[in-house]
Amino acid sequence: MFRKILIANRGEIACRVIRSAKKLGIATVAVYSAVDRGALHVEMADEAQLIGMAPARESYLKSEAILAAARRAGADAIHPGYGFLSENAAFAEDCAALGIRFIGPPPNAIRAMGGKSAAKAMMERAGVPVVPGYHGDAQDLATLTAAAERVGYPVLIKASAGGGGKGMRVVETAPALEEAIASAKRESKSAFGDDRVLIEKYLTRPRHIEVQIFADRYGNVVHLFERDCSMQRRHQKVIEEAPAPGMTKTLRFAMGDAAIAAARAVGYEGAGTVEFIVENDVFYFMEMNTRLQVEHPVTEMITGLDLVEWQIRVASGESLPQAQKNINVEGHAIEARLYAEDPARDFLPQTGRLVHLRLPEESGNVRVDTGVRQGDTVSIHYDPMIAKLIVWDTDRAAALRRMQGALAQTEIAGVVTNVGFLAKLVGHWAFAGGDVDTGFIARYRHDLVAARTRPDDRVLACATMALLLDLETERAALAEQSGDRWSPWSRLTGWRLNDDAFHMLRWRDPGDSHGDATDVTVHFTRDGVVLDLPGGAMAARASRIDGDRIAIDLAGARAEAVVVRRGGEFTILEQGRAHVLVLVDPLADAAQAEAGGGHLRAPMPGKIVALRVKAGDAVTRGQPLVILEAMKMEHTIVAPADGIVAELRYAAGDQVDEGAELVVLEERKG
Ligand code: ADP
Ligand code: ADP
Ligand code: MG
Numbered sequence: 044m045f046r047k048i049l050i051a052n053r054g055e056i057a058c059r060v061i062r063s064a065k066k067l068g069i070a071t072v073a074v075y076s077a078v079d080r081g082a083l084h085v086e087m088a089d090e091a092q093l094i095g096m097a098p099a100r101e102s103y104l105k106s107e108a109i110l111a112a113a114r115r116a117g118a119d120a121i122h123p124g125y126g127f128l129s130e131n132a133a134f135a136e137d138c139a140a141l142g143i144r145f146i147g148p149p150p151n152a153i154r155a156m157g158g159k160s161a162a163k164a165m166m167e168r169a170g171v172p173v174v175p176g177y178h179g180d181a182q183d184l185a186t187l188t189a190a191a192e193r194v195g196y197p198v199l200i201k202a203s204a205g206g207g208g209k210g211m212r213v214v215e216t217a218p219a220l221e222e223a224i225a226s227a228k229r230e231s232k233s234a235f236g237d238d239r240v241l242i243e244k245y246l247t248r249p250r251h252i253e254v255q256i257f258a259d260r261y262g263n264v265v266h267l268f269e270r271d272c273s274m275q276r277r278h279q280k281v282i283e284e285a286p287a288p289g290m291t292k293t294l295r296f297a298m299g300d301a302a303i304a305a306a307r308a309v310g311y312e313g314a315g316t317v318e319f320i321v322e323n324d325v326f327y328f329m330e331m332n333t334r335l336q337v338e339h340p341v342t343e344m345i346t347g348l349d350l351v352e353w354q355i356r357v358a359s360g361e362s363l364p365q366a367q368k369n370i371n372v373e374g375h376a377i378e379a380r381l382y383a384e385d386p387a388r389d390f391l392p393q394t395g396r397l398v399h400l401r402l403p404e405e406s407g408n409v410r411v412d413t414g415v416r417q418g419d420t421v422s423i424h425y426d427p428m429i430a431k432l433i434v435w436d437t438d439r440a441a442a443l444r445r446m447q448g449a450l451a452q453t454e455i456a457g458v459v460t461n462v463g464f465l466a467k468l469v470g471h472w473a474f475a476g477g478d479v480d481t482g483f484i485a486r487y488r489h490d491l492v493a494a495r496t497r498p499d500d501r502v503l504a505c506a507t508m509a510l511l512l513d514l515e516t517e518r519a520a521l522a523e524q525s526g527d528r529w530s531p532w533s534r535l536t537g538w539r540l541n542d543d544a545f546h547m548l549r550w551r552d553p554g555d556s557h558g559d560a561t562d563v564t565v566h567f568t569r570d571g572v573v574l575d576l577p578g579g580a581m582a583a584r585a586s587r588i589d590g591d592r593i594a595i596d597l598a599g600a601r602a603e604a605v606v607v608r609r610g611g612e613f614t615i616l617e618q619g620r621a622h623v624l625v626l627v628d629p630l631a632d633a634a635q636a637e638a639g640g641g642h643l644r645a646p647m648p649g650k651i652v653a654l655r656v657k658a659g660d661a662v663t664r665g666q667p668l669v670i671l672e673a674m675k676m677e678h679t680i681v682a683p684a685d686g687i688v689a690e691l692r693y694a695a696g697d698q699v700d701e702g703a704e705l706v707v708l709e710e711r712k713g
Pocket of ligand 3: 318330
């Protein structure tokens with residue numbers, strides 16, 4: 044067994060691996076980039092080594108720096124986690140050359156499965172069914188166009204070297220093919236340094252079902268059943284479950300056997316996942332991920348096994364801890380991925396500081412895998428996942444209820460998340476029915492992604508009362524000093540002394556594009572306040588429970604809420620919902636309106652990939668203007684209205700900050 048393992052990763056997966064290593068009595072070494080100095084994985088490990096700057100290329104992807112750290116620390120094995128170097132065959136070889144064990148499959152198996160095209164060709168030879176399509180070497184437009192015609196539209200373009208949905212484009216009709224290939228190749232080149240693509244028949248109502256396999260160096264291969272990962276947005280998983288709903292015995296055994304055949308075909312060792320796409324009980328091989336997967340916990344929950352422990356044991360030369368006949372499924376497990384992303388803006392990744400973070404309490408039924416704490420930052424450099432909530436219960440319906448409970452306990456402020464979206468998803472009748480396929484989220488998006496609603500009375504009352512509690516505290520503090528009566532605080536806290544004893548507050552919902560504000564009038568009475576809310580007047584009382592948590596009594600109805608304040612911006616978490624309200628300062632407001640109106644700004648920091656228009660061009664609403672690459676994805680900035688391009692502020696290749704004005708559009712007159 045190993046004495047010391049270096050974890051070449053960060054975030055929740057690094058923390059996850061450290062936990063199993065500790066259980067086995069193995070010392071752990073974390074690596075970290077300059078911005079991760081205070082990260083949870085660094086705190087959890089026995090030792091830690093700085094490996095470089097924030098961008099992954101300069102740290103977590105820099106194999107020399109990681110290997111040097113492993114040598115300095117005297118680690119005898121490296122666990123790569125997922126992502127980063129986990130599927131990098133050269134890295135696995137470099138480890139071996141230094142006498143350090145790579146906890147993963149042999150380099151040749153990684154290489155064989157590394158390219159989707161070559162893997163599909165090999166699987167065809169091994170008798171594993173693959174999705175109809177083209178996965179040849181020739182990459183010229185004529186060949187690819189002919190292939191798409193042969194396969195029949197709609198087709199799916201995939202980056203051969205791909206992963207994480209990057210370089211993937213659905214093409215509905217022939218005229219859209221050329222641009223889609225160009226864009227897929229660009230994205231693939233920048234993400235993987237390889238622009239080869241393949242073309243597949245795009246199945247319209249498939250399920251994503253994958254099989255977890257495990258192999259040792261003595262020729263034993265087992266499968267640990269399947270996971271259904273059909274709940275996807277942008278072709279990326281958000282909810283996974285095991286077992287797959289409605290799975291028949293026949294299909295399970297057939298898929299298990301195919302997965303084992305795939306693993307044997309490449310001389311596999313360690314943990315791996317064979318991904319299939321399934322339509323009408325017919326399954327096709329999509330790809331094999333030669334590493335631990337994000338959703339491995341659902342398999343752990345239904346089998347009672349620790350897959351990281353298995354990885355470590357197998358890598359150290361032990362044989363598989365269990366034979367196939369001893370591996371059983373019990374109950375049902377579901378995982379939900381909590382992301383900093385905005386469902387209302389096509390799940391655009393978000394960044395920011397986790398000003399307030401409460402995750403559900405762990406129990407025998409609820410597991411929380413996370414790599415962040417309150418106060419940490421979700422940065423542009425890495426994956427925007429905040430945590431994974433994993434629940435287990437005796438059957439699917441009970442597990443769904445557990446997940447609803449876990450999501451209801453989750454509170455996050457400071458960054459927009461998918462928590463509300465997930466709650467709607469697991470509460471959806473069609474999901475409860477188990478009728479899942481990869482088009483589910485798009486099909487039900489109107490149920491799942493609520494149109495922005497105006498803040499209701501409860502939310503307005505929570506924000507208002509939290510503000511009054513703050514003012515009261517400040518006034519008490521002020522009373523101790525000799526107050527400067529011209530300071531803004533004495534102006535505000537003077538309210539109560541007004542003869543008329545009322546004050547009007549104006550709240551704006553920053554997500555409301557019309558910028559409409561809502562007024563709340565506060566009347567100070569002998570025993571509290573009465574709020575004039577859009578729905579009518581209500582007596583209100585509030586007190587602080589602790590920190591940002593307040594108790595509020597609104598016309599006799601009592602509730603708790605968390606109100607997190609940053610200057611004039613208030614995030615209100617109540618009844619499983621999150622709302623942001625901004626206290627309008629009439630002076631600052633005029634300036635804001637000026638700055639916000641109709642300009643085309645970068646939604647996040649990134650790099651300009653291409654300009655689709657030039658100054659003087661007439662454009663129509665919805666026309667692509669600029670392509671921005673950020674968080675390893677391409678984002679297309681489109682014209683919000685018909686107009687003339689007055690100015691392009693940047694050129695292709697330029698780095699831009701969030702909010703940078705990219706294009707100036709002039710409205711077309713007449
Ligand atoms: P990645 O490397 O990003 O994981 P995959 O090849 O595994 O790429 O595909 C990701 C997802 O895209 C799948 O889970 C599935 O939902 C969807 N997908 C892949 N291939 C097809 C296809 N031929 N037809 C329809 N959907 C597909
Ligand atoms: P509504 O029910 O008012 O339409 P949503 O469910 O759409 O609200 O959620 C609005 C926003 O708040 C979304 O960005 C969602 O991700 C986020 N959200 C919802 N519940 C929580 C929560 N408990 N903690 C943090 N963010 C949440
Ligand atoms: Mg995949």
